[in-house]
Amino acid sequence: MDGWITTWRQKKQARSRRRFFFLFLLVFLLLVAGTAWGVTNFGWRKIALKVDGEERVLRTWARDIRQLLEEQGITLYPGDEVVPSLQTPLAGGMAVEIRRAVEITILADGREKRLRLVPTTVEAALARAGIALGPEDRVEPGRERIIGQGDTIRVVRVATKTETVEEELAYRVVRRPDPQLEKGITRLVQRGQKGIQRTEYRVTYEDGREVKRELVSQTVLKEPVAEVVAVGTLSKVSRGGRVFGFRRVLWATATAYTHTGRRTATGTVPRVGTVAVDPSVIPLGSRLYIEGYGYGRAEDVGSSIKGDRIDVFLDSEEATRRWGVRRVKVYVLE
Template sequence: MDGWIAAWRQKNDYRRRRNWLWLLTAVLILFTGTGWGVMNYAWKQVSLQIDDREVTVRTFAGNVGELLKEQRIELQPGDEVLPAPDAPIARGMVIAVKRAVPIKVIADGQERTILTVSDTAAAVLEKAGVTVRPEDRVTPDLAATVKAGDTIKVVRITYNEETVKREIDYKVERRLDGSLEKGLTRVVQKGQKGLIEETYRVVYEDGQETGRELIGTQVIKEPVPEIMAVGALDTASRGGYEFRFERVMWAVATAYTHTGSRTATGVYPRVGTVAVDPNVIPLGSRLYVEGYGFGVAQDVGSAIKGNRIDVFVDTEAAAARWGVRRVKVYILR
């Protein structure tokens, strides 16, 4: 009897221990599941992008700023974070950190370097406080993305209207005059310049003129043409002789006498020999010189240039009496 009771008690104790073991296991499972659920609820998975790199992290952080501290990510001046550091963390969130880079900005006569994230030229200029007008020229294009070390240049384009007055040259009208010797001219009516007002559209780049376009004209004063009488008479009569000539010209005439040398044409000078500038009167031309008579262009002289001639006379006294005169020279046919 005592053996049976001992066996029953032993069996009953085993059952109680087994029930307690199952109860303890159930409690552990319950707490473990609850803890995992709570932890899983608080532990969020997010994507962290830093410039061109992206990693996936799990965090208990409450906001973006705490996550960055947790990941030991320090923000430098000009860096940008999206969403903002005070934004709460949510599952599946993408957090982007853009590092600032140096970009040079040239505008309004100033050159400076700013720290900003890589962005379009338009966005960088806005951050730099540079206002761009439609007529301004920006390099690179406003829509272009700028990177570290790039330069953005803004050229200010301005326009202005400028009015200037300009003289108008007069025309010369030539009219044949049968009473005037061929080769001579006479001013019948003196010409007068006109006046015109021109309006230009002037283009400036950073204050420097780079171009202008004529947009309007107004004649204030019409020019007056000069009327020139042109000689048509080609015959003359001197000392009972009548002759025809190609042309007549005014010249300054001096005189010279014997030097013992031959002329430029190889003959010895004699009365009727005339020194000329061959560029004006060809050598060999037959001439009639007022106050001297008929002659031939046979010589040259170092001082005889342009409308100058030197007539030959027999004596030094005659040369002195001649002196310096302004005479008509007829170039004969």
């Protein structure tokens, strides 16, 4: 009987030891699993990463954003921005965004500048480039447009100035008929005088070049004085006891020439009364009366006879020397 009880007790003790060992092992495994779960959840972070507008969710052991990018094999280029900054420690549920820069060209103040910036407004891009805009400056494209890869921004400097100038005012010419003067003759009665006008303009410049001029005001400082000219209307005169009518009168510088052995430009033999003229002033064939010479006809020309010059024919060299050079009144007869 005692042997049976002893055996039972031994078996009971063995079962108790096995139960204790199982419970101990179970508790140990639970502790290890819990520790591992805690360590994993503490160091393994869930991050939302957005690159070039595409977002993905990932888990990482990285401690900060720099390590995260290295872990993901993401390279940053000049001008790229990371939000938050690279030194920011990672925390579960954090959102990280990489904004890629684009290359743009800015034309301003006669210079070209190339730079890389993350997409932003044109105005913000100019500010980043250190280019200040005046209130009237024009930007192409518009200030609020978002820049993109390869865009060119042109800044046009616009300035408006007020300019005041004094300008001359032309005088008018008043022609008054005068029956005491021969037709073709004029006489200055009153000399004209220019007036003065002050004019104010609003001038717009773009990059230093004038593009628009607007009249603001005008003030006459001095009125112009009209020029008065007496115009002859007398068409008949009496010379040498004869009265003749004429188409016009002109003053001319007269020289004299004599026989050369050549015929005139109209084919006639020169004689007293033959006159060389400028055909653009006095048509060839015109009948003339020349004070101090008498009647004549325009039949010849000369290389030096231009404008209001004439050359009258005389019979001898002596007569031409006596004539010399004189100012005469020439009547073009009807």
